[in-house]
Amino acid sequence: MAKKxxxxxxxxxxxxREGDVVFYTEDGNWSPDLQNAKIATTAEQIDELDVLxxxxxxxxxVIDIYPIVVKRDDAGKLVPDLIxxxxxxxxxSIVYA
Amino acid sequence: xxxxxxxxxxxDNWTLxxxxxxxxxxxxxxxxxNVMLEKAERLSNHSGRIALLISNDIAVEDHxxxxxxxxxxxxxxxxxTDGRAYSQARVIREELGFDKELRVKGDVxxxxxxxxxxxxxDSFDFDGEFDAETWKKSSEIMTTGYQRTYKDELETxx
Amino acid sequence: xxxxxxxxxxxxRERAAQFRDQVERRLSGKLSEAHFRPLRLMNGVYLQLHAYxxxxxxxxxxxxxSQMRQLAMIATKYDKGYGHFTTRQNxxxxxxxxxxxxxxLDDLADVGMHAIQTxxxxxxxxxxxxxxxxxxxxxxxxxxxxxxxxxxxxxHPEFSYLPRKFKIAITGASSDRAAIAFHDIGxxxxxxxxxxxxxxxxxxxxLGRTPMVGKKIRDFIxxxxxxxxxxxxxxxxxxxGRRDNKYKARIKILVHETGVDEFKAKVEKxxxxxxxxxxxxxxxxxxxxxxxxxxxxxxxxxxxxxxxTKARSENAAFDSWVKRNVAAHKQAGYAIANISLKPIAxxxxxxxxxxxxxxxxxxxxxxxxEIRVSHEQNLVLAHVKEEDLFELWQALVPAGLATANIGxxxxxxxxxxxxxxxxxxxxxxxxxxxxxxKFADQKRQEDIGDLKVKISGCINACGHHHAGHIGILGxxxxxxxxxxxxxxxxxxxxxxxxxxxxxxFSGDDVAGAIDTLVNRYVELRDEASETFLQVVKRxxxxxxxxxxxADH
Numbered sequence: 071m072a073k074k075x076x077x078x079x080x081x082x083x084x085x086x087r088e089g090d091v092v093f094y095t096e097d098g099n100w101s102p103d104l105q106n107a108k109i110a111t112t113a114e115q116i117d118e119l120d121v122l123x124x125x126x127x128x129x130x131x132v133i134d135i136y137p138i139v140v141k142r143d144d145a146g147k148l149v150p151d152l153i154x155x156x157x158x159x160x161x162x163s164i165v166y167a
Numbered sequence: 168x169x170x171x172x173x174x175x176x177x178x179d180n181w182t183l184x185x186x187x188x189x190x191x192x193x194x195x196x197x198x199x200x201n202v203m204l205e206k207a208e209r210l211s212n213h214s215g216r217i218a219l220l221i222s223n224d225i226a227v228e229d230h231x232x233x234x235x236x237x238x239x240x241x242x243x244x245x246x247x248t249d250g251r252a253y254s255q256a257r258v259i260r261e262e263l264g265f266d267k268e269l270r271v272k273g274d275v276x277x278x279x280x281x282x283x284x285x286x287x288x289d290s291f292d293f294d295g296e297f298d299a300e301t302w303k304k305s306s307e308i309m310t311t312g313y314q315r316t317y318k319d320e321l322e323t324x325x
Numbered sequence: 326x327x328x329x330x331x332x333x334x335x336x337x338r339e340r341a342a343q344f345r346d347q348v349e350r351r352l353s354g355k356l357s358e359a360h361f362r363p364l365r366l367m368n369g370v371y372l373q374l375h376a377y378x379x380x381x382x383x384x385x386x387x388x389x390x391s392q393m394r395q396l397a398m399i400a401t402k403y404d405k406g407y408g409h410f411t412t413r414q415n416x417x418x419x420x421x422x423x424x425x426x427x428x429x430l431d432d433l434a435d436v437g438m439h440a441i442q443t444x445x446x447x448x449x450x451x452x453x454x455x456x457x458x459x460x461x462x463x464x465x466x467x468x469x470x471x472x473x474x475x476x477x478x479x480x481h482p483e484f485s486y487l488p489r490k491f492k493i494a495i496t497g498a499s500s501d502r503a504a505i506a507f508h509d510i511g512x513x514x515x516x517x518x519x520x521x522x523x524x525x526x527x528x529x530x531x532l533g534r535t536p537m538v539g540k541k542i543r544d545f546i547x548x549x550x551x552x553x554x555x556x557x558x559x560x561x562x563x564x565x566g567r568r569d570n571k572y573k574a575r576i577k578i579l580v581h582e583t584g585v586d587e588f589k590a591k592v593e594k595x596x597x598x599x600x601x602x603x604x605x606x607x608x609x610x611x612x613x614x615x616x617x618x619x620x621x622x623x624x625x626x627x628x629x630x631x632x633x634t635k636a637r638s639e640n641a642a643f644d645s646w647v648k649r650n651v652a653a654h655k656q657a658g659y660a661i662a663n664i665s666l667k668p669i670a671x672x673x674x675x676x677x678x679x680x681x682x683x684x685x686x687x688x689x690x691x692x693x694x695e696i697r698v699s700h701e702q703n704l705v706l707a708h709v710k711e712e713d714l715f716e717l718w719q720a721l722v723p724a725g726l727a728t729a730n731i732g733x734x735x736x737x738x739x740x741x742x743x744x745x746x747x748x749x750x751x752x753x754x755x756x757x758x759x760x761x762x763k764f765a766d767q768k769r770q771e772d773i774g775d776l777k778v779k780i781s782g783c784i785n786a787c788g789h790h791h792a793g794h795i796g797i798l799g800x801x802x803x804x805x806x807x808x809x810x811x812x813x814x815x816x817x818x819x820x821x822x823x824x825x826x827x828x829x830f831s832g833d834d835v836a837g838a839i840d841t842l843v844n845r846y847v848e849l850r851d852e853a854s855e856t857f858l859q860v861v862k863r864x865x866x867x868x869x870x871x872x873x874x875a876d877h
Contacts, residue, residue, distance in 0.1 A: 305347075
């Protein structure tokens, strides 16, 4: 799965207990902030994502783990490529509750 | 091959007969329906018990005579989400009147055992590890049910 | 309404305990996510875009005030202070945590509620007419039979691992407000000359990526044979429904591929072989259930009392609300008051905890403590005295619950879309909000009259766009949201699937396109009483296409 995507990638998932969206970080933890995500850029790093997913699933802390393509906006911040992932990162686009 | 019956893991002596295997005539064997239909003559001298394995795309009522003669019927759950065997079991129990052992084989979850039992199954040959404690706990939580079913042990509204 | 006895309560509490055990096994790692997923779904728990989501069953859309207060409490304590009423008359919470869900199910059990089978490949919450039991056009109250089916379908041992989800709707009225033609099974309750209850049975309707109108396969199945007949249909489906492709797994595809006549023959053959007396409800059970659905203790009340007519003549906003939101009641002097959850530019179907508590209080004060949820995502107080309507309305206004738009263009069915849903391809809510703003003018809405706009954020059609007089389907093209418009769909007794009018529109242009369509309708109609749907049926799509695309 990871190999089919084109571009820089990060791993995302949701916390098993809480359901919150999180991103895999450089230090092997999970952060709610996309800006803390570990970015896979090279072919080797992208290949390694599958291994990271399998390892992360074993810990039983995060579920539904998959890679998403990210880009940097003009301010240098990481932004997901797809609208679905943008929405997932920022929360509902409407005023709610 | 261990199976689960009455909530316990027990050794089981049934042997699955594949196409060409040579089994002693005294063995208890499980025969797939298609083998039974094509090679019934091989069994003319068989003295052991014979069970029928029916895959879940078969209309069981079309084979009422074979079901009636079987010492056990085995139905399959190729995936735990595939619910056809539940209906096959009810037809076998409630319409064909089969009252010997009815076994389910495959991807059975502990959490499905009660449903399967209510459809008429009484033994489980399942993929994966058996945890007797979890089995016991999870099969005892629900004591009530809205439907009246075969040999129901649940409390229903009377 | 139906009230749990000890048996129902024990059942629901055991089910909550079972889920608590399953969640514990999941959290400890004993149960894998793959195995847990169908178990949580059958308890209404989804993993959505931002969080878990819990869908609570509101059987056939009926709630008591105390149940509504408990939903408000759950919204406050475990969520972000609001809930979303759905097109299947349920309510869903968007932000619960898995670790809290066992406690939430216990809290629900405290008021005779649960989340059983609000998702999963099983028989879902049975839905019905939100005006059941009180509508002036109703022949027979469908609720006792909806309750009978709720019980029968709960944790059904044979039908919990079906090829796909299975939805049953039932109505007893001549106007179909339950969209029975778009359900896996639709039931029309009838009473014959001898006073016996029977059911016309429709099968194979549905929306989704292959919309189909259900076909009638049985006239007047008797009450005793109802459950056995459902067993026969479901058994045929469970055994032969497609399991190779989830998009072709609904019963509508089986009925379509088999042919209605052959499917009916299969069902009848299974039905003939059933031991029906074992499958039907035990003796006395139907009478026991019927006993809960007697009419409330209405007082003798004058029809059109002077206080009511005077308030209408003196207060134009109240008069508008009465015209759009109040419907005729069986009982003289009483009315059905519909509470719109579609405020202008709001989120269709959402209600805050405060609003839920207020509706609970008002139901207690004016409507025998009973509330209904409609599949059009509104609430109903079904037994309000006409002389109380003005007071009720005055209490609703400050809470933002008095929008006078039931059945009007701003009363849109809208799925959560990409703002919440993991499956969505585009957002629905912002589009609904823009359309709502465009048509905010009450006079204009009244001039347009009945017009059902329905919006789905993906091909799964949870927003019923196929059945909208105007349907809007959100898709994704090259990373951008765009919206396809259909015309001529209908969800009532004249059920029809809408036709795509042409190329889609961007999110910013949809409201303008709807405006163009509506203006064209106003030009085309012969008289003010000719509805949008009637005009589309009379003139076809062409004049609308011209209006939409002539400049493009």
